[in-house]
Amino acid sequence: MKLKTFRKGGIHPAPSKLTSGMPIVEIGVSSEIRLELAESIGVPARCIVKPGQSVSAGEMIAEAAAFVSAPVHSPVAGTVKRIEKLRDPQGFWREAVVIATEHIETAVDEAEEALSPRTQDEVDALTPKEIIDIVGNAGVVGLGGATFPTRVKLSIPEGKKAEVVILNGAECEPFLTCDEVLMCGYPDRIVAGCRLIMKAVGVDRAIIGIEANKPQAIAAFRRLLKGCDDISVQPLKMKYPQGGEKQLIYALTGKEVPEGGLPVDAGAVVDNVATAYAVYDAIYNRKPLTQRVVTVTGPHLKKPGNYLVKIGTTISSIIEAAGGLPEDTGKVIAGGPMMGKAMSRLDAPTTKAISGILVLPESMSKRRSEEPCIRCAKCVSVCPMGLEPYQMMNLSIAKRFEDITKLHVMSCLECGSCSYVCPSHRPLLDYIRYAKQEIRKMPKK
Amino acid sequence: MGVISTTILVIGGIGVLAAIVLYFVAKKFYVYENPKIAEIEELLPGANCGGCGMSGCHAFAKACAETDSLDGFNCTGAGKDIMEKISVIVGLEAKAGIRRVAVMKCNGGCSERQIVNNYDGVTSCAMEGALYQGETDCNYGCLGRGDCVASCIFDALHIDSESGIAVVDHEKCVGCGKCVKTCPRGLLELVPVIDDKPIVWVTCMNHDKGALAMKECTISCIGCGKCKRVCEHGAVDVEDFVAHINPELCVGCGECEAACPRGSITHIGDLIPTKKEAES
Numbered sequence: 001m002k003l004k005t006f007r008k009g010g011i012h013p014a015p016s017k018l019t020s021g022m023p024i025v026e027i028g029v030s031s032e033i034r035l036e037l038a039e040s041i042g043v044p045a046r047c048i049v050k051p052g053q054s055v056s057a058g059e060m061i062a063e064a065a066a067f068v069s070a071p072v073h074s075p076v077a078g079t080v081k082r083i084e085k086l087r088d089p090q091g092f093w094r095e096a097v098v099i100a101t102e103h104i105e106t107a108v109d110e111a112e113e114a115l116s117p118r119t120q121d122e123v124d125a126l127t128p129k130e131i132i133d134i135v136g137n138a139g140v141v142g143l144g145g146a147t148f149p150t151r152v153k154l155s156i157p158e159g160k161k162a163e164v165v166i167l168n169g170a171e172c173e174p175f176l177t178c179d180e181v182l183m184c185g186y187p188d189r190i191v192a193g194c195r196l197i198m199k200a201v202g203v204d205r206a207i208i209g210i211e212a213n214k215p216q217a218i219a220a221f222r223r224l225l226k227g228c229d230d231i232s233v234q235p236l237k238m239k240y241p242q243g244g245e246k247q248l249i250y251a252l253t254g255k256e257v258p259e260g261g262l263p264v265d266a267g268a269v270v271d272n273v274a275t276a277y278a279v280y281d282a283i284y285n286r287k288p289l290t291q292r293v294v295t296v297t298g299p300h301l302k303k304p305g306n307y308l309v310k311i312g313t314t315i316s317s318i319i320e321a322a323g324g325l326p327e328d329t330g331k332v333i334a335g336g337p338m339m340g341k342a343m344s345r346l347d348a349p350t351t352k353a354i355s356g357i358l359v360l361p362e363s364m365s366k367r368r369s370e371e372p373c374i375r376c377a378k379c380v381s382v383c384p385m386g387l388e389p390y391q392m393m394n395l396s397i398a399k400r401f402e403d404i405t406k407l408h409v410m411s412c413l414e415c416g417s418c419s420y421v422c423p424s425h426r427p428l429l430d431y432i433r434y435a436k437q438e439i440r441k442m443p444k445k
Numbered sequence: 446m447g448v449i450s451t452t453i454l455v456i457g458g459i460g461v462l463a464a465i466v467l468y469f470v471a472k473k474f475y476v477y478e479n480p481k482i483a484e485i486e487e488l489l490p491g492a493n494c495g496g497c498g499m500s501g502c503h504a505f506a507k508a509c510a511e512t513d514s515l516d517g518f519n520c521t522g523a524g525k526d527i528m529e530k531i532s533v534i535v536g537l538e539a540k541a542g543i544r545r546v547a548v549m550k551c552n553g554g555c556s557e558r559q560i561v562n563n564y565d566g567v568t569s570c571a572m573e574g575a576l577y578q579g580e581t582d583c584n585y586g587c588l589g590r591g592d593c594v595a596s597c598i599f600d601a602l603h604i605d606s607e608s609g610i611a612v613v614d615h616e617k618c619v620g621c622g623k624c625v626k627t628c629p630r631g632l633l634e635l636v637p638v639i640d641d642k643p644i645v646w647v648t649c650m651n652h653d654k655g656a657l658a659m660k661e662c663t664i665s666c667i668g669c670g671k672c673k674r675v676c677e678h679g680a681v682d683v684e685d686f687v688a689h690i691n692p693e694l695c696v697g698c699g700e701c702e703a704a705c706p707r708g709s710i711t712h713i714g715d716l717i718p719t720k721k722e723a724e725s
Contacts, residue, residue, distance in 0.1 A: 090577050344561070427566065
């Protein structure tokens with residue numbers, strides 16, 4: 001059978017899924033939790049606690065400050081120590097709340113006890129609006145990496161209609177396996193979350209797209225969904241970036257999202273499988289999003305694995321739990337090797353966006369020297385959006401940002417395929433990211 | 446004979462014909478241009494630096510030739526003498542424009558600011574500053590990738606090989622302001638050069654609170670305000686944990702530099718002794 005995939009471009013990096021099939025291991029709570037207020041894209045949350053105030057596990061510490069904004073909750077019981085500026089992994093200053101954990105040993109159990117789960121009847125009685133509100137108040141954001149507030153995604157703009165919910169289980173990034181273990185371990189909860197999303201957006205059809213290199217996950221869903229005709233499982237061809245929102249919609253429905261449009265313009269609502277799990281947790285267990293599965297991996301790491309991490313735990317302590325930094329470490333990357341960004345400091349806390357911590361040895365992380373463009377057009381042929389990366393890089397060097405907008409640079413999903421294939425090792429994506437930042441700063445006409 | 450002479454006749458004939466056509470076309474489309482423009486342009490440096498505020502040297506020459514008053518006209522690259530020559534050409538009085546030079550408001554080299562990580566991306570301050578925050582803990586200081594050096598057409602900037610940060614050659618600087626626009630961290634500032642008065646300025650832009658700024662760099666401004674207290678002329682302002690010296694009010698006594706506990710004030714030129722010093 002021919003597997004479904006997207007139409008244009010794409011590459012085949014080595015999967016390198018070292019942690020595939022490894023169980024989810026919980027990391028102990030650290031004595032200090034530091035929560036960034038900008039946990040989602042859009043406006044950072046507004047802090048509602050004061051230093052010295054004690055907070056319980058799951059208590060909201062910052063509320064949504066705008067429509068595109070998500071609240072932040074404390075993963076532990078403790079005392080707010082201070083509200084300060086701290087550096088994120090790239091070194092930028094971010095507002096954050098620092099919480100000192102009480103009873104490190106029992107913090108988690110207490111939190112579990114305090115919440116009485118909703119019964120199936122109670123869940124069935126929820127209206128779509130109530131589901132969206134609960135999900136919004138639980139601070140659920142897209143866990144694929146873009147951290148788009150799920151509440152916004154589920155609130156379909158007036159005049160538009162969703163036809164299908166798509167769950168993104170492609171996980172096309174090499175090395176990352178956090179979604180895979182979640183799909184193999186808790187397919188029932190993901191399906192329950194998926195049904196809630198379907199109810200919230202008012203559709204009766206859902207597709208779970210999974211790359212064919214995860215047969216166990218596909219089998220797990222197939223077993224569970226036997227006899228159900230509302231949700232189907234669709235194996236996808238192994239091709240990067242299969243998990244890009246627009247690529248996935250095309251692969252599964254054959255529809256294209258117009259430029260600058262939302263997935264709902266193509267009748268689709270796309271959520272990551274981990275997000276569906278978070279929706280399940282928020283509705284059934286009344287648990288806000290305070291933890292996530294993070295793949296900690298690397299060829300020379302002692303104990304690579306899939307770790308359940310409290311948001312706000314320091315990155316260095318997570319690496320410590322995975323056996324510590326190997327001596328020959330060249331780079332530590334937040335996310336996967338394709339889209340992830342190198343971290344310039346490890347004392348920063350994790351955020352909801354960080355799905356993987358990749359520790360690369362020096363031999364694998366060196367950038368090769370940049371050579372002149374030979375106009376081979378490889379970058380053009382692999383671009384999944386049909387853009388011209390070489391041209392955008394040239395214009396970015398010349399700082400001709402207005403001209404780059406004409407080349408539809410804002411459609412770039414920053415997948416990095418162009419930099420990956422360039423035989424001259426040109427840092428195409430760096431220049432494109434820089435141009436996108438400058439364009440966002442320009443006054444809107 | 447045949448081929449060669451025919452060729453000469455044909456090519457020559459075309460040449461003569463084209464010359465006649467061109468002569469009449471040139472007459473027909475002749476545009477009168479003030480001869481003063483060419484005369485002035487001859488005097489200008491021709492660097493098209495834009496320091497005068499116009500698009501280039503020709504635009505400046507044209508504006509000079511057409512204006513009624515030379516007020517506000519100042520070629521930063523050419524200097525006073527040239528402006529006087531221009532005033533003779535156009536028959537107007539030129540007011541001496543103030544010469545300005547760029548000063549670098551970061552002095553934290555490798556030995557002062559500890560390097561905490563290695564950046565191996567594109568060699569560009571704008572890119573490094575936009576995608577990462579530089580190799581040191583200071584989020585405000587010189588990144589040392591030389592965007593300003595590339596922008597300077599007068600060779601007045603270079604990256605110091607020892608400290609790794611940009612240094613202005615005040616002799617060569619004409620104050621066109623290109624580097625000021627280029628630096629993504631806004632570390633360069635144009636200050637007026639008034640006669641022999643020395644230029645005193647703060648070599649730090651770190652807006653972090655004192656304790657943090659101290660950790661980030663050994664010569665960072667911590668906003669303690671000592672300089673403000675010792676200044677008798679009200680030239681120093683401390684805002685957002687950084688001191689700034691107003692060059693208009695500064696008399697160049699250097700009291701603030703002596704008072705600074707962090708060594709983040711510096712000067713060029715000879716300091717003017719204060720009254721107290723003069724008496725003693």
